[in-house]
Amino acid sequence: MSLITCDRGCAHFGRWGAAGVLLLSGDLVLLQLRANSHHSGTWSTPGGSLDRGETPVQAALREVQEELVGVPTGLDPALVHITDHGGWAYRTYACHLDRPVPVWPRNEESEAVEWIPTDEVRRLPLHPGFAAAWPELSSLIAEPRAA
DSSP states (O other), rough: OEEOOOTTTEEEEEEEEEEEEEEEEEEEEEEEEESTTTTTTTTEEEEEEHHHHHTTTHHHHHHHHHHHOOOOOOSSOOOEEEOOSSSSEEEEEEEEEESOOOOOSTTTEEEEEEEEEEGGGGGBOOOHOOOOOHHHHHHHHHHHOOO
């Protein structure tokens, strides 16, 4: 997979952008410790590049199933956060679960997967893109959901 350069001059994987899923359960979020990939050793959402003709939400839901075992199918994104770099964007889809389910890595892209309290996320070594998005994303997920 080749890198593309956005309007900001940053290099990104994914010609059509990328997307991921942030699973939420109460005050916990599910994060993946990246391995054998761009920014290995950092925590982020499971996700990856969009395939040709794929919508961002389709890519996010596909990627979470490809990378993790135990994630329920039929996730219904409650909100989306877009990090737009001009010519390239990463979309994070937040999906709520009633309870934290046991989840583990499916392949070599993940070293670990853990449910993390939201107030501890900033203490982790985060993927730079996720670290930049986390302040706004955490505010969005903290807002009460409509019944």
